[in-house]
Amino acid sequence: MLDIAGELARWAEEGREFAVATVVAVGGSAPRGPGAALAVDSEGTAVGSVSGGCVEGAVYDLCVQALEDGGTVVERFGYSDEDAFAVGLTCGGVIDVMVTPFDARSPAREAVRSALSAAASGEPTALARVVRGPAELLGRALSVRSDGSYEGSYGSGSTELDRTAAAEARAMLDAGRTGTRDLAEDGTQCPGGLTLLVESNVPPPRMIVFGAIDFAAALVRAGKFLGYHVTVCDARPVFATRARFPEADDLVVDWPHRYLRRTATDRRTVLCVLTHDAKFDVPLLEQALRMPVAFVGAMGSRRTHADRDRKLREAGLKESELARLRSPIGLDLGARTPEETALSIAAEIVAARRGGTGAPLTGSATPIHHDGRRPAGAEAA
CATH class of the missing domain: 3.40.50.720 (NAD(P)-binding Rossmann-like Domain)
Known part of the structure; x- marks a missing residue:
């Protein structure tokens, strides 16, 4: 989401309601990595991209639906050999996309607004959102600053969870990395634990x-x-x-x-x-x-x-x-x-x-994308 922070910060400042679809996991030859986002406001205006075009229409519809019902969902898009014209990634990859509305009902709205404002201003910041875990926590967010302070809460009743997540997010922010972090059950008090998507906004290398x-x-x-x-x-x-x-x-x-x-x-x-x-x-x-x-x-x-x-x-x-x-x-x-x-x-x-070989892709068996992470349960492409 922070890759389109400039536009989204303006929307938030104007009081617009919008939904954001964010890539939270990838597998195979997926075109964009975790953190890539497409946003749609209540007027139907869209910014960003999650797939370079393959599934944008379907993701747009999910954003519109999220604005209507206020719910957060995670959907998987992949290529189907049985139906080559089905909605999916024709490149053969798999992406998991989380769609979250940010309106008056959203408990994550203020944390997201803080992260977007900081990122749009060029300040180092991390946005840590729950992408796997109890349904009531899905999409909840913390905005974490470089000094370790944070805004927002996962609302689980456990301040320890917020502190643990903020520490993990700060470590990724220090490294300038965007990706997922698994928090074990004993550290979160959530059965089975949970997974965070941490997006880092840092000055350019x-x-x-x-x-x-x-x-x-x-x-x-x-x-x-x-x-x-x-x-x-x-x-x-x-x-x-x-x-x-x-x-x-x-x-x-x-x-x-x-x-x-x-x-x-x-x-x-x-x-x-x-x-x-x-x-x-x-x-x-x-x-x-x-x-x-x-x-x-x-x-x-x-x-x-x-x-x-x-x-x-x-x-x-x-x-x-x-x-x-x-x-x-x-x-x-x-x-x-x-x-x-x-x-x-x-x-x-x-x-x-990126771990590439420099060899021509034509006739090569090497992967096209070397840094993708396969979603849990996804088949190898």
Whole structure:
């Protein structure tokens, strides 16, 4: 739901009644992951998507029905070999969708309003909703802030349940993750336990591009397209200019290793070293490969890489640290131009993030979506 927070926050501010359908579990080759949402207001206006088009019509109707009867339901959509024209995912996947109305009757309305407002303002926030458990708790929500404080209640009569759920949601918010969390019966006082869908809204991950060269300009555009906050860093002020990098979020004139030492990074941060100059690369990579970041890649020929590897070994890096370096950076696309090279680098970043192989899907038996979670009881696709 937080992926369409801007529009929904406006609806809530205007006092509109609306229903939201949210993907709570996926299996097989499902087009969108948990947290993807489609919302419909009382006038029939729709925003968002749960499937990229496959089941939108049926989900729209469920939202309209939810606004009429005020009930929360979870529906499964999957492909039927017996009836290829039945409502379902023609890609062969399975999705579970929870449909919840947010009107004057909704006990979760204020918690959801708080989460939507925070997300629309760019504040870190998590929305933790019950997607499996006792019927009276289904759809109940907590809005959890980065300091662990929260708004809302599951209304189960157990403040321990709210505190436990808030702690789980904060842990996922700290990691910038959206997904489900199972709470055991002994921790919730609910027979059989319950499952939460935790949606995290965090600032975009960082991409730091070292080396203000023409390839970097193309990579900045690719990084912005992928949703990164992109910084370009170079020690040479004549090259690190706004005229050359109009789309970069930040331009930094500093020695790369010195800037990396003082700037904020996390486990989502991507570092792309395009300088291919040993006096910049070696001290920078010596530091980068010891940091808990998502991706470290360096440009250069295989000869450059071999020389760089030797210097990094002499600097004392361990095998496990050297193994993290992706060099030469990028997938083998036969790239020549800066734009093609940026596409090659971006493709490797996505593959590393999602667990892809980089192999063509044609004739391949590898899964199309590597990070989907199969709904309980779903058949393998």
